[in-house]
Amino acid sequence: MSATKAYAAQSATTPLAPFDFSRREPGVHDVQIEILYCGVCHSDIHQVRNEWGGSTYPMVPGHEIVGRITKVGDHVKKFKVGDLAGVGCFVDSCRVCDNCKEGLEQYCETGMVGTYNSNEKDGTATQGGYSTLIVVDEQYTLKISDKLPLERVAPLLCAGITTYSPLKHVGVKKGDRVAVLGLGGLGHMAVKFAVSFGAEVTMLSSSPSKKADAEKLGAHHFALTSDKETMKGLQNHFDVILNTVSAQHDYSVYLDLLRTNGTMIVVGVPPSPSQVPAFSLIAKRRSIIGSLIGGIKETQEMLDYCAEYNISSEVEVIPIQQINEAYERMIKGDVRYRFVIDIASLKK
């Protein structure tokens, strides 16, 4: 067993605080990773505060993990000690269902094993990346290039793949008109990916203050969703809308912006169901599709793509001691665009 320092929540209502625990020794297929950076995802807050129900404590959050291999099991083939490695939102799955066999482990029919707030197959609670060490089967571990700053790579493991995967799935290509709704951790990656795929990208936002940032990220256009004339001019305009908003909102306003055969991708989960008028869908053969992170194979493809095309997240690096304050700032939308914990701060 390896002593591990971490920050954990002891209940839904207590702040994150220092927590020591032990990680298993690597099994024959496992790698042990010394964590260097861990991104802070909004779903960390939801789970820490038990906003989705079913949370278990103590909980060490974090599923945007980048680090360096420090031990490998006897049968490990992909990694050697000293390699860079990443871990995303899950660390295991059934491996035998159709989805697992197709590389869609995120849709595993018996449920993936989450990187934290979940249980390994032997029942051990999983603990995430706000910690100094993690031990993961090599099949669920990603290779990380040294071409990009590691702190900017960490958010690719969740925010990156969550937006890359559906844009690829719906086939976004050169010349397509793509709108990104909501400019946060997910939205800013969506803009970067859509631009890099050759799309004509419009940022849709309710906040005029996001305009300059959207342009800096590469968006070709900015449209204020509160401006009725602008929205009217964008009716039947987009091939794809990537909707990252998790606040309550009415889908119908945005569906009408899609042209014939257009698709709205939903990656945010508003607290209550959204209204969908059938006629908006029928009138132009429009569709709505949901998408959840991505499988291991596609996550590796995305990481390799980012290394090749120099794509990474905009981050604000913080020491772990500022995590509770960071959560409060995230809730106010005050982060551009991802907090990333420098795990060196845990070792002090």
Added chain:
Amino acid sequence: MSATKAYAAQSATTPLAPFDFSRREPGVHDVQIEILYCGVCHSDIHQVRNEWGGSTYPMVPGHEIVGRITKVGDHVKKFKVGDLAGVGCFVDSCRVCDNCKEGLEQYCETGMVGTYNSNEKDGTATQGGYSTLIVVDEQYTLKISDKLPLERVAPLLCAGITTYSPLKHVGVKKGDRVAVLGLGGLGHMAVKFAVSFGAEVTMLSSSPSKKADAEKLGAHHFALTSDKETMKGLQNHFDVILNTVSAQHDYSVYLDLLRTNGTMIVVGVPPSPSQVPAFSLIAKRRSIIGSLIGGIKETQEMLDYCAEYNISSEVEVIPIQQINEAYERMIKGDVRYRFVIDIASLKK
């Protein structure tokens, strides 16, 4: 001008009653069709009673038209006098937008010209198939085989293409698990098409009385939507659900029946928007897509397919004099599965 006998509504609140008017002489690209049968679509009732707004009167409804060519314009190439012919939901469109050029005239960017309750490009009100004659550009006229009983072919022009087109669009194939929600004019055609494409077809209905009929139509399974255990057993089960219901209902119950990458096709328009929980979509990369009838090319493909595979609608043939009673029975769901008017009754 050609004298035409018809049944028309004079207002949203008066019953349909005899109405005489004139059709134009065929232009160089037009055909004149002596109407033999016209199907009765639920949208006829919605428009007659102005339930969708914007109805104009007098209104001769009917867009499931089958008849015989009696005159052709000088430049007509596809038809000669004596040929069988069909007319569906539209009789013209802009012909120059991307959708029209791709054979998706139903999504014409400036709006298709409806077979009735619409206006020709010269402003003339269009009048539908509850009439003895119709004059239509040959490009918007379908060829009808003599292999099938004509009264059973008429409903293919709307109910048929409305279900054929999306099943083809989403790629239903041999072995796919397809559910049809709602067994009416649309649903009964959906079952027939899905079965003929080789799918394993389940009829989902709230009415146990539909079971025997569903089986007669070829459905392999029947599931009662009010039976909680049955519905639980069908979670993550279907590749495609074709939702034909236009009564108010909650999509989420049915979305959960879709397996990973499954699609719910929506062809019914409930009076108010339906609830869609994002998580249901995201958890399994499920999608919802709308679909509106079909273009001319695909409608012809469908008609040819039906002639080849002996597919036609289940109908109850009525004289036009019973149309108002038929509407009342349709509202109660008391028709198996399409009323078709024998237009000979108009000539008496």
